[in-house]
Amino acid sequence: MEKLRIGENYKIHCYKHDSVVYKAYDEAILLEINDDYLVFGNNRAKVTEVDGRSWRTKEPAIMFFFRHRWFNIIGQYKKTGIYYYCNMASPFVVDQNTIKFIDYDLDLRVFPDGSYKILDRGEYNYHKSKMNYSKDLDQVLKYELTNLIEMAKEKKGPFAKGKIEYYYNIYKDSHKKITNH
Numbered sequence: 195m196e197k198l199r200i201g202e203n204y205k206i207h208c209y210k211h212d213s214v215v216y217k218a219y220d221e222a223i224l225l226e227i228n229d230d231y232l233v234f235g236n237n238r239a240k241v242t243e244v245d246g247r248s249w250r251t252k253e254p255a256i257m258f259f260f261r262h263r264w265f266n267i268i269g270q271y272k273k274t275g276i277y278y279y280c281n282m283a284s285p286f287v288v289d290q291n292t293i294k295f296i297d298y299d300l301d302l303r304v305f306p307d308g309s310y311k312i313l314d315r316g317e318y319n320y321h322k323s324k325m326n327y328s329k330d331l332d333q334v335l336k337y338e339l340t341n342l343i344e345m346a347k348e349k350k351g352p353f354a355k356g357k358i359e360y361y362y363n364i365y366k367d368s369h370k371k372i373t374n375h
Contacts, residue, residue, distance in 0.1 A: 235365030275306025
């Protein structure tokens with residue numbers, strides 16, 4: 195694995211199961227390297243879709259990419275509280291300063307009050323059929339979705355009180371250093 199550096203900017207590429215990059219983010223500042231995951235931050239990152247359209251994210255985000263879990267977690271720092279957008283996805287790899295993972299459509303949205311909603315079941319079922327997800331992959335993703343929901347309910351890991359704020363403050367400090375160079 196290539197050498198990771200805290201404070202460096204990485205790109206993020208989201209693939210589909212058929213190896214097509216369908217979404218790319220131009221900013222992800224590495225905030226922490228952990229045995230189990232990496233933590234990144236960004237704000238108003240440029241996102242380019244597979245069809246060439248691009249847009250910018252609306253708010254600061256803290257992203258957790260896991261080495262051995264089949265999901266990633268994005269804490270979105272909004273005026274009305276912390277919202278989480280969680281992607282069912284393969285564990286990440288790092289290649290040429292780019293964080294890469296396969297997105298498996300199923301998403302979990304967790305709201306500031308702790309309630310949650312599972313999103314995109316139809317899209318998941320469509321791609322599962324179209325791209326021939328194996329039975330084992332389907333079972334792993336459903337198992338990991340259950341684990342993710344439990345993490346959110348128990349407020350563990352990225353869902354712990356103050357965790358997103360902690361990393362957001364590190365991101366703001368890192369971003370100041372980068373923009374002042």
